[in-house]
Amino acid sequence: MSDVMTPDTGVEPMGEVTVRHRGRRGDSVTKVIGVVVSILVSIFLLVPALTVVVMSFAGGTQIEFPPHDWGFVEYHRFFTDGIWIPAIRQSLEVGLPVSVFAVLIGVPAAVGLQRTSLPQRGLVRTLGLAPLVVPGVAYAVALYDFFSQIQLIGSYWGLVLADTMLVLPFVVILVEAALLRVPKDLELVAMSLGASRSRAVIGITLRLIRPAILSAFLLAFVSNFDEAVFVNFLGGAGLNTLPKTIFGSLRTGLDPSITAVATSLMVISTAVVVAAFALQRRGQGGRA
Amino acid sequence: MFLVYPLIRLIVVGFGPPSGAGNFTSFFKQSVDITVLRVTFVDSAIVAVISVGLGAVLAWNIRSTAHRWFRLFLVAVVFIPFWMGSVVKLYSFTVILERLGLVNRVLLDLHVIHSPLGLIYNQFAVIVGMVYQLLPYSVLPLLVVFNTIDDDLLRAAQGLGASRAAALRNIVVPLSMPGILASTTIVYVVALGFFLTPVLLGGATSPFSASLMYDDIFSFYDFTSATVSALVLLAGAALVLLIASRLVGREQLRRAMG
Numbered sequence: 001m002s003d004v005m006t007p008d009t010g011v012e013p014m015g016e017v018t019v020r021h022r023g024r025r026g027d028s029v030t031k032v033i034g035v036v037v038s039i040l041v042s043i044f045l046l047v048p049a050l051t052v053v054v055m056s057f058a059g060g061t062q063i064e065f066p067p068h069d070w071g072f073v074e075y076h077r078f079f080t081d082g083i084w085i086p087a088i089r090q091s092l093e094v095g096l097p098v099s100v101f102a103v104l105i106g107v108p109a110a111v112g113l114q115r116t117s118l119p120q121r122g123l124v125r126t127l128g129l130a131p132l133v134v135p136g137v138a139y140a141v142a143l144y145d146f147f148s149q150i151q152l153i154g155s156y157w158g159l160v161l162a163d164t165m166l167v168l169p170f171v172v173i174l175v176e177a178a179l180l181r182v183p184k185d186l187e188l189v190a191m192s193l194g195a196s197r198s199r200a201v202i203g204i205t206l207r208l209i210r211p212a213i214l215s216a217f218l219l220a221f222v223s224n225f226d227e228a229v230f231v232n233f234l235g236g237a238g239l240n241t242l243p244k245t246i247f248g249s250l251r252t253g254l255d256p257s258i259t260a261v262a263t264s265l266m267v268i269s270t271a272v273v274v275a276a277f278a279l280q281r282r283g284q285g286g287r288a
Numbered sequence: 289m290f291l292v293y294p295l296i297r298l299i300v301v302g303f304g305p306p307s308g309a310g311n312f313t314s315f316f317k318q319s320v321d322i323t324v325l326r327v328t329f330v331d332s333a334i335v336a337v338i339s340v341g342l343g344a345v346l347a348w349n350i351r352s353t354a355h356r357w358f359r360l361f362l363v364a365v366v367f368i369p370f371w372m373g374s375v376v377k378l379y380s381f382t383v384i385l386e387r388l389g390l391v392n393r394v395l396l397d398l399h400v401i402h403s404p405l406g407l408i409y410n411q412f413a414v415i416v417g418m419v420y421q422l423l424p425y426s427v428l429p430l431l432v433v434f435n436t437i438d439d440d441l442l443r444a445a446q447g448l449g450a451s452r453a454a455a456l457r458n459i460v461v462p463l464s465m466p467g468i469l470a471s472t473t474i475v476y477v478v479a480l481g482f483f484l485t486p487v488l489l490g491g492a493t494s495p496f497s498a499s500l501m502y503d504d505i506f507s508f509y510d511f512t513s514a515t516v517s518a519l520v521l522l523a524g525a526a527l528v529l530l531i532a533s534r535l536v537g538r539e540q541l542r543r544a545m546g
Contacts, residue, residue: 135481
C-alpha cells in the first residue's frame with residue numbers, strides 16, 4: 001500500500017512533518033511553562049523556611065536578613081529566656097493527654113465505624129470529620145460561648161477536651177485506613193477457635209494495626225503541638241502553650257529568638273513525623 | 289454532641305439578648321461589618337483560586353515529570369508549610385515582607401523600585417500568607433485526582449494531532465473538574481476560618497472577620513457581635529459546601545479533604 005501512496009503524496013508527508021514539528025515546539029513551550037511555574041512555587045514554599053533557619057544563626061542585635069554576624073545567640077536566649085521552656089512544658093502537658101484521649105476515643109470509634117452496618121454510619125463519619133471543614137475561628141467563638149457558659153475558660157481540662165476533638169478526625173482517618181487492610185475473617189477465625197469477641201478484636205485486629213495507632217498518636221501530638229487558635233480563645237491568661245507564646249511575642253514585636261525555637265522544633269517534629277510514617281510503612285509492609 | 293452543642297449555643301446567643309433577630313439587622317446595618325464580611329469572603333475566594341491554580345500546575349508536574357529527583361523535590365517542598373509551625377510561618381513572612389525585609393531589599397538592590405513597597409499589614413500580605421498555608425491542601429487531593437487519569441488518553445490525543453496544551457485543556461481539565469471544584473471548595477472554607485494569618489499579617493486594623501471577632505471578644509467584651517459574625521461566617525461556609533456538594537457530590541468533597 002505504501003508503494004502505491006508514495007508517488008502521489010509527495011506533498012502530504014511534508015505537510016504532516018511541518019504540522020508535527022509545530023506541535024512539538026508548542027508542546028515544549030507548554031512543558032517549560034509548567035516546569036517554570038512549579039519551580040517558582042517551590043521557591044515560594046522554600047524561602048520562608050530557609051529564612052527562619054538562616055536567621056536563627058544570626059549573631060547581631062538587629063533583626064535583619066541576611067544577617068551580618070553569625071552565632072548561637074538566639075539558641076542561648078531560647079534556653080535562658082525563661083519563657084520558652086515553660087511554654088514547651090505547657091505544650092507537652094496539654095499535648096500528651098490530648099493525644100492519649102484522641103487515641104482512646106478514636107480507635108474504638110474507627111473500629112465501630114468499620115464493623116457496623118448501621119445506616120447512620122455515613123452521618124456519624126461526616127459529623128466526625130466536620131471539625132475539618134467548620135471554619136476554625138467560627139468554631140472557636142462557638143466554643144468560647146459554650147465554655148464561658150459552663151465556666152471552662154482558662155481551664156486546663158477544658159482546653160484538653162477541645163483540642164482532643166480537633167485532632168480526633170486524624171486518628172479516625174488513619175486507623176480506619178489501617179483497618180481496611182485487616183481481613184475481617186481473622187476475627188471470625190479467632191472466635192471460631194474459642195476466643196471471645198473482645199479478645200478477638202483486641203488480640204487480632206488491634207495488634208495488627210498497632211503501628212497505625214502509634215503513628216496516629218504521634219501525628220495527633222504533632223498537630224496539637226502547633227495548635228494556636230483554640231488556646232488563644234479558650235486558654236485564658238494562665239495557659240500559655242508554645243504557639244500561643246510565639247503568637248503573643250509576635251503581636252507585641254519581633255523577638256528573634258523565635259527563629260531558634262522554630263528551627264529546633266522543625267528538627268524535632270521532622271523526626272517525629274518521619275518516625276510516624278516509618279511505623280505506618282512498616283505496618284503496611286508487614287501485611288503485604 | 290460536644291461538636292454540635294457549641295454551634296447550637298452560637299445560634300442561641302446570636303438570636304438572644306440584647307435584641308434577638310435584631311442583632312442581625314444591626315449587624316448588617318453597620319458598614320464596617322459589611323466591609324469586613326465582604327473582604328473576608330472575597331479574599332478567601334482569591335486565595336482559593338490562586339492556591340488551586342498553582343496547586344494544579346504543581347500536582348500535574350509531580351504526576352507527569354519523568355525525572356525522579358524533580359518529583360521528590362516537589363513533593364518535599366509541598367510538605368514544608370505543614371512542617372513549619374503555624375505561627376512560625378507567619379513570623380517568617382513578617383521578616384520577608386517587612387519594610388526592609390527580604391523582598392524589598394532584593395527589589396531595591398536590583399533597582400526595580402526606588403522606595404520600599406508596603407507589602408505587609410494589608411490584604412496582600414494576608415493573601416500571600418494564606419496561599420502559602422493552603423497550597424498543600426490543594427496539591428495533595430489534586431495529585432490523587434490526576435493520578436486516576438490514564439496516560440494513554442493524552443497519548444491518543446497527541447497522536448491524533450492535538451498539541452500538549454490542547455490535550456491538557458480538553459482531556460485533563462474536564463476529567464478532573466469535579467476534583468478541582470471540590471478542592472477549591474475545601475480550600476475556600478478553610479481559608480474562611482483562618483485566624484492567625486489575618487491577625488498577624490493583616491495588622492491592627494485588618495478588615496477580616498477573624499480579627500473582628502477576636503477584638504470583639506477580648507477588647508470590647510462584645511459576645512453578641514462576635515457570635516453574629518461567627519454565625520454569618522458559618523452560614524456562608526455551609527452555603528458554599530452545600531452548593532459544592534450539589535455540583536460534585538458529597539463523596540468527591542470528602543475525598544478532597546484528604
